[in-house]
Amino acid sequence: MFGTAGYYLLEFTDGQCYIGESIDIASRLNQHLGRFRDIATIRVRPEAKSNAQTSILDHKRLLRLRERRLIHHAQESNLLARNVNEMATLVGESKHLDHVIPDAEQRRWLDAPDTVNRADSTTQKFEHSQFLGAADNFRRFASMSESVEMLQLIGQYLTRCVPYPLRTEYQSWSVSCLPTTRSIPRRLSCVSIAMTETFVVNIDPTSGTIGGFIQVNDAELFSAGAASELAFRRRHPHATLSVANYEESGPGQTIIFANSLAQLQQLRDDVAVTRAAATTALNIMRKGQSMHRRSHCPQLVAAALDLPAAL
Known part of the structure; x- marks a missing residue:
């Protein structure tokens, strides 16, 4: 019998895999055997030694950090993994999105996001009482002198980068307004x-300068490697690139920071950037539903997309 804690790799008959960790490998594998019917091979790597002074919570955190590196390494080695978190692209069916937008429509959307989004007229209704706080925040947002430019930026991000925004609003994505x-x-x-x-507009409280960031897919934006990155830096010399550190995104994701509204607008008008942002948005949306619904502001969405005012 193998050790209690450690890591494991499930190999499936279709060539895909699943990477996991557990403080009780035997119990966890029994769960997987009950769930998956196409496991071909199980590989186990027990921990060499456990620290008796480490709490269960700290032990679990350490296992997850190492598991994260293993999943990222698998993707970088071109393995197809069925993991959800830490994956840049969800393999297989989406339990959430496929019921809202069939897979064929998702693929059609990625070919021409803004064109498909403009043709989709699906809207959702919201209860007035549910968003009273959001309405107050939006009134304060709208009173800012830069509100028109910010609304245009948000609206164009939703139109160019978010799959069927009117259909997936609140269920798959949310937008906050002056969050606390x-x-x-x-x-x-x-x-x-x-x-x-995935798209943030912020303000420096000291200087009052408004900027923000957008998350993009590396493989899409830098498809030609160093040459693509050099071309991007020439187009946007003042932008800052940073590796994304969100669990859902997986490896191969970059955050582009802009230090002004003008720089954000330049990123918005760059087709390569919005295309890469659209790829990231679809991949993340396929993983699950919105987890930030409490802070959603439908009034901001209506203004940004030039829709009838939300109740």
Whole structure:
């Protein structure tokens, strides 16, 4: 019998795999055997030694950090894994999105996101009482001198980068308005898909400068490797690139920071950037439903997309 804690790899008959960790491998594998009927091989790597002084919670955190590296390494080695978190692309069916948008429509959308989105007239109704707080926040947002430019940016991100925004609003993604966070720079608006912040507009409380960031897919934006990155830096010399550190995104994701509204607008008008952002948005949306519905502001969505005012 193998050790209690450690890591395991399930290999399936279709060539896919699943990577996991557990403080009780035997019990966890029994669960998988009851769930998956096409397991071909099980590989186990027990921990060499466990620290008796480490709490169960800290032990679990350590296992998850190492599991994360293993999943990222598998993707970088071109393995197809059925894991959801830490994956850049969800393999197989989406339990959530496929019921809202059939797979064929998802593929059609990715070919021409803005064209397909403009043709989709599906809207959702919201209860007035559910969003009273959001309405007050939106009134304060709309009173800002830069509100028109910010609304245009948010609207064009939704139109160009978010799958069927009118159909998936609230269920798959949400947008906050003046959220009560302590982050610096301070958030003015944040589009979150599932659990991941994908497009943020923020303000530096000291200088009053408004900027933000957008998350993109590396393989899409930098398809030609170093040459693509060099071309991007020439187009956007003031933008800053940083590796995305969100669990849902998986490896191969970059956050592009802009230090002004003008820089955000330049990113918005760059087809390569919006295409890469659309790829990221679809991949994350396939993983699950919105986890930030409490902070959703339908009034901001209506204004950004030039829809009838939300109740």
